[in-house]
Amino acid sequence: MPVRHEQLEVRTKGKGLYEITDDVQENIDRHGVRNGTVTVFVQHTSCSLLIMENADPTARRDLEEFFDQLVPEHTDYFTHGSHIRMALTRTSETIPIVDGNMQLGRWQGVFLFEHRRAPHRRKVSVTIIGEQL
Amino acid sequence: MPVRHEQLEVRTKGKGLYEITDDVQENIDRHGVRNGTVTVFVQHTSCSLLIMENADPTARRDLEEFFDQLVPEHTDYFTHGSHIRMALTRTSETIPIVDGNMQLGRWQGVFLFEHRRAPHRRKVSVTIIGEQL
Amino acid sequence: MPVRHEQLEVRTKGKGLYEITDDVQENIDRHGVRNGTVTVFVQHTSCSLLIMENADPTARRDLEEFFDQLVPEHTDYFTHGSHIRMALTRTSETIPIVDGNMQLGRWQGVFLFEHRRAPHRRKVSVTIIGEQL
Numbered sequence: 001m002p003v004r005h006e007q008l009e010v011r012t013k014g015k016g017l018y019e020i021t022d023d024v025q026e027n028i029d030r031h032g033v034r035n036g037t038v039t040v041f042v043q044h045t046s047c048s049l050l051i052m053e054n055a056d057p058t059a060r061r062d063l064e065e066f067f068d069q070l071v072p073e074h075t076d077y078f079t080h081g082s083h084i085r086m087a088l089t090r091t092s093e094t095i096p097i098v099d100g101n102m103q104l105g106r107w108q109g110v111f112l113f114e115h116r117r118a119p120h121r122r123k124v125s126v127t128i129i130g131e132q133l
Numbered sequence: 134m135p136v137r138h139e140q141l142e143v144r145t146k147g148k149g150l151y152e153i154t155d156d157v158q159e160n161i162d163r164h165g166v167r168n169g170t171v172t173v174f175v176q177h178t179s180c181s182l183l184i185m186e187n188a189d190p191t192a193r194r195d196l197e198e199f200f201d202q203l204v205p206e207h208t209d210y211f212t213h214g215s216h217i218r219m220a221l222t223r224t225s226e227t228i229p230i231v232d233g234n235m236q237l238g239r240w241q242g243v244f245l246f247e248h249r250r251a252p253h254r255r256k257v258s259v260t261i262i263g264e265q266l
Numbered sequence: 267m268p269v270r271h272e273q274l275e276v277r278t279k280g281k282g283l284y285e286i287t288d289d290v291q292e293n294i295d296r297h298g299v300r301n302g303t304v305t306v307f308v309q310h311t312s313c314s315l316l317i318m319e320n321a322d323p324t325a326r327r328d329l330e331e332f333f334d335q336l337v338p339e340h341t342d343y344f345t346h347g348s349h350i351r352m353a354l355t356r357t358s359e360t361i362p363i364v365d366g367n368m369q370l371g372r373w374q375g376v377f378l379f380e381h382r383r384a385p386h387r388r389k390v391s392v393t394i395i396g397e398q399l
Contacts, residue, residue, distance in 0.1 A: 005369070241309065
């Protein structure tokens with residue numbers, strides 16, 4: 001049961017959620033893995049990972065608004081708001097692969113959560129452990 | 134070292150923490166896996182996963198109270214409080230299996246954290262990677 | 267592809283972040299694993315795990331300050347602040363191993379986040395799945 005490492009580059013244009021579900025699935029398809037797990041890992045400390053509602057965009061706007069209020073920028077003592085928002089969400093998630101597909105719920109999507117205003121190129125590693133059939 | 138996929142159905146009766154430790158362990162027992170990992174993955178966007186104190190129920194009540202205050206429902210801008218509470222907790226956890234048992238600390242239990250008031254049937258996938266001895 | 271279990275003991279001297287990156291990497295080196303994943307799992311309910319900025323100590327102080335304000339101790343209803351801080355951060359993380367090294371970003375370190383004031387001995391399990399080359 002081999003291990004396969006891939007890396008996504010995600011170009012962000014400021015704060016917010018960027019869906020990467022299809023990019024992760026493409027890597028599973030390319031390797032033909034039918035049965036196993038995929039670990040998604042964000043290699044940064046000022047953006048994070050989130051599995052989140054992907055159908056209703058107002059759910060994502062609410063989330064972004066909530067984090068802006070909970071961790072305001074430019075206050076006296078929080079010069080590192082991006083790191084705090086990262087700490088409150090995720091760095092890695094491990095998702096089952098069943099019959100060649102990530103076993104996500106109906107409304108789940110995989111998102112990079114950017115906490116910086118400026119555009120960035122973000123690296124997300126994708127590690128697939130599993131069996132080809 | 135094969136991969137085994139199972140799925141739990143958890144019936145919730147409103148907001149709060151529901152322990153699933155024994156249900157996860159039963160699946161490990163049934164497959165006779167002695168050495169490996171188990172990944173628990175919640176397939177929803179309005180409930181989440183948490184490894185939490187399982188001995189003292191007041192710790193769980195405190196947690197539920199904290200989230201109700203941090204993310205109040207029915208405010209002007211948060212119509213998606215469930216999704217925010219989910220984002221602040223977990224979707225997946227990977228737990229070591231040593232000598233056939235999840236290597237949890239003395240006070241750790243695995244919980245589904247329901248964020249909806251109405252009863253729901255929730256799906257939790259359980260993926261076991263490891264060796265039978 | 268065997269599974270290897272190790273356990274770290276981390277001695278904490280009060281609240282705050284304690285870096286364990288080198289301790290995790292030493293276990294990977296000792297087993298000579300070149301290609302796989304490592305799962306780090308904290309076996310407690312009053313401390314937690316975090317992958318965090320490791321270069322700038324002010325980022326960590328900001329984070330500690332933020333949590334002290336968000337979850338104050340000694341209030342009427344929060345007698346379990348440690349458990350709430352744990353719930354808001356992480357219990358497990360799975361990190362890719364590529365060419366023998368954890369594939370962390372340039373500024374990422376692995377930290378135990380202690381939420382108790384008194385000194386403690388904390389157990390962190392390290393599970394390595396992968397191939398020796």
